[in-house]
Amino acid sequence: MDTIYAYFVRLNKVSIEELINKNGVYVLWSYDAWTKPSYIGEGLILERIVSHAKSYDKPFKKGIGGVVSMFNDDHPAKTKRNGEIVEVTLLEAASILGVSPKYNSSSGKFASILKRGINHSTIRINIKGCHPLWWGNRINGTARFTWKYNDCEGWQLTEMPWRRRR
Secondary structure, three states: OEEEEEEEEEHHHOOHHHHOOOEEEEEEEEOOOOOOOOEEEEEEHHHHHHHHHHOOOOOOOOOEEEEEEEEOOOOHHHHHHHHHHHHHHHHHHHHHHOOOOOOOOOOOOOHHHHHHOOOOOEEEEEEEEEOOOOOOOEOOOOEEEEEEEEOOOEEEEEEOOOOOOO
16 A cells, blocks of 8 residues: 655745745635635646736636645655645545536546556545645544555545535
């Protein structure tokens, strides 16, 4: 089993200095849409957020609220792959919960799970801190997601701690 840890903090609690050249996952909300995220992404966090703020097809001209999880691994390829796996997991969870971000054009890079899965039949993602799908909430304890591989169905998200809001 392979385990990835992601700790989400509010974007306004992180300094620009901390974000420079940091890979990770980010979830953005526009100021007029707090019921579901506007965008979920991964990559060099500061560069990606600036590009979204400048983009004419995204709603961030009035400002951005968000949460970020930075990965500090010694191996850049592993850091990148961890970010891609957390991103695809959050996009899958958002789809299941009915809170898919309006401005994501893809469902993430599932290939990262396939690559990591060469050596593991189970991938676990442990998320702590701020809730990455429900603005203003914190996670009590650890939210655990589990991807499992079986020969009939391939990779499946078999464990997800969150349920649809009423």
